[in-house]
Amino acid sequence: MAERWTAAQVNSLAPDAASQKAGAKLGVPAPWSGIGYLEDERLLWGDCKGSGSKPYQVTVSVADSDTAYQCTCPSRKFPCKHALGLLLLWAAGTVRDTEELPERVQAWSDSRKDRAEKSAARSVAKAEKAAADPEGVAKRAAQRAERIGDGLADLDRWLTDQVAAGLSDPTALSYGAVDPVAKRLVDAQASGVAGRVRTLPGTRSAAGDAWPDAVLAEFSRLHLLCQAWTRLAELPPAMQDTVRRRIGISVDTDAVRRDGERVAGRWHVLGSRDRAAEKLTERRIWLRDAESGRLAMLLAFGAMQQAPTLALPVGAVYRAEMAFHSEALPLRAQMETGEVDSTDAALAPAGGTLQAAAEEFAAALAADPWQEGWPVVIADAVPDRTGELADAQGRRMPLISEETALWRLLAVSGGHPVTLFGEYTDAGLEPLTVWADGSVVAL
């Protein structure tokens, strides 16, 4: 049986800081009436008094992998402050369990179930349609491959032209020079590569004096991708899938569910990170199987001003089956079936040294040279106020994060060794979760 969330978890759902603040103000009983919670359905509801004469009616589904909100307020933020306030009340234990659903909540729940069924039916129909017309599917795929091939050949020419003429030309990587290249790649349906090309001017300005190293490294990775596409058939199948994903061909999640490698285990939620991508919020959640040590990364997206609906409490353990995407470096997965096994969040996962982390990262790069970082758990790690981390062997590593996260980490450690989860990159370690003194803190 799933537990109620923590306030920190609720806050992680907020689409932005302003909503979090507004939600916190509503996380007190005063403006609320008619609140209730039905454990079996994981449904939560209440009426919030606003500035108008009619209270706003809020309904939240708090199922772990299927969070959903509804509110009668006109806010375009999602979830709105009313939903957040209600969740905070619930997290604080102020909402009592109820046996019956109010009519409106029942209706909302029914319509959601209805929609889910219809959507499942649609995807089945789509799969059937594809199965019925294999020639048409193959033809469309070939057309797309051709477009991508043309786009990448175009990009490779641009890259080699730059290198032939010399990268020292300051206008070569201006936004105006790079944007048309990226636009052509979007037209060629290679959105993944287009995104990388768009970041080139930023890469150049962020690297400071080392910009020639940073730009050449990114150029070479793009070139590698273009080359890989021309020789796709020669690559091992898993590497083919990696190249396709890096180029921007999206993965069919139904296919992963059907054909992906299945791994059942006790999955420990190590950490979670949100990043604003183009018009989207991208959330990554990392888990590790307690027995085998196998790592998995779940990816979820939220549209503009919305938080991703997937929210797993950091530190919890799920008895679950993962379906892994086919990759040269298998990490991305989908959680297929799962229930909370333990919410003893304070139990720190086993961790290694910075040396071991460096070796794991190098091995990851060897398997997939486009990989940005690698999830690692460091045991007996001591952060300091200069923004570095030392491990038990005395090795050090710069920490890369926002100032507030670094101070929280420092506060939790107090100069004592802690267990730290983060993403290891060649520039430093991004801390995401810390275990200390019998508690777990998401940074």
Place this chain on the structure above:
Amino acid sequence: MNETSHQTGSEVWQDLVSTALVGTDRRTPPAAGEFDAPGDTPAAALLSSAALMSAWRRGGNAGSAYSAELVGEQEAEAEGQNRAAPAAKSSALDPRPLLSTATSARLTALVASRSETLPEYLGAAAKTGCRAPAELLPPLFDYARGSTAVRADLMKLAGPRGTWLAKQNQQWSTFTRYAAAPDPEAWRSDKPHERIGYLTWFRGKDPASARALVEEAWTQTGPGTGVLAAETRAAFVEALAVGLGPEDEPFLESALDDKSRQVRAEAVRLLATLPSSRFAERMVARLHEWVRVSTEGTAVLVTLKDEPLAATEDQIRDGIGEGWVQTEDERRLAKLQPSYWLEDLIASTPLAAWEHYGLSAAELLRATAANRWEANSCHRGWRSATLRQKDPVWAEAFCAVNAANDMLELLSDEAAERWCLGVVASHRSQYSIHSAPIILSRLGRPWPDAVCQALLDSIPVYLPNATRNDVARFFGMDNLAGRWMPPSFVDAVAAKAEEIRAALPLWAADLDDLAGLLRDRALMLAELDTV
């Protein structure tokens, strides 16, 4: 990877980068070690080589760049720049239990929303004998940067972890002075604020030994120890305000000979609050010698007996003619102005000396209002004296004329209640009743029960035709009433709402909101009691 290949790899990469900068049209790219770089053109071959070498660099970078040897060098360098703290590297253990999950969640929400009830909640949480979760300290510290009033409660709640953390960040480092038990090492720190923090705390525990520390620091002016800056010495004297007693007089009297004006100013300030000090006796004698107080009907005249007096050395030593004004120019001018002489004299003289003239503080303040320049000097002097000597009687007299926050802080509980009731009574007109809560909130402490009752009573009587705006303003911006009424008043507020609902629905609705707020606060505080 052996040493030679490491060298070669780095050199190959550098070569690749410099060739790419110049352009392969002008320079032939190097080969990537033993590998044949695939590519139809020199540029494509260079990019292929670079792909290999950049993966090699990234894979090797993080693990090898930060060796243990490098750590030693960095620390030495850091200490050279005075960055590393000489104090303990890790925080001491806090044996107290953690605040309950519900309380921590509440605290998280309150600090995230910068709630107006946070100070009250922090105060109540500090009394539970529990410690706050460490991850909450950074946001709470950032909040406390803008709110001095919560610092003592916060540092109590934060415990040794908080003291340790505050030292790590320049912006929080002054909080250590509020710590329950500062590290004795702090007195040997090279940071003045840490020494002052320790001294202030120690003075509260053992005034005599703390004074001995200051006297010792005074003599430490030899080579090597360095001379204490005037600012620091002044702050040391200021710290003696805690637990000040007659035993401190000899030291303070000697501080009057200090070469720093700042130090003398602090000594004068403290000595004036010791009525039995030689300094106080000298000032009282001067007052009676120079000042004439006479009455004309209801008016009181305070005048100087003679025109300006030659500044004798004794007078200058006691701060006469210093003119406690800000700029150097004004001060030079001040020495020539009798008005400043009078002000200095009054500011540094025990207020009790005025009892000699048979007039109360209130009478003196009221009656001298229309006097000549002397009245102005008197008012400024009395004001300084009241604040310095923290005199509650004079503060109440001042509040009756003009309630400034610094004066309100000095009021006793009874005087505060009298003042509040006065505010409510004097705002009983339709046009000014809504200002009452705003004025009352200046008090900076919960409103006495009698005052809350008086406020509620005034509602239907004085504002029968109130608009929604009037009603909202009555309860003040930012829920002033909700914040400053004691939560125990919730039943009285609810009862009042019911009583007037039919006749005054607008008022009743706002009273409902107020009751809701009070209920929330009561609930939050009750959560703490169950810990």
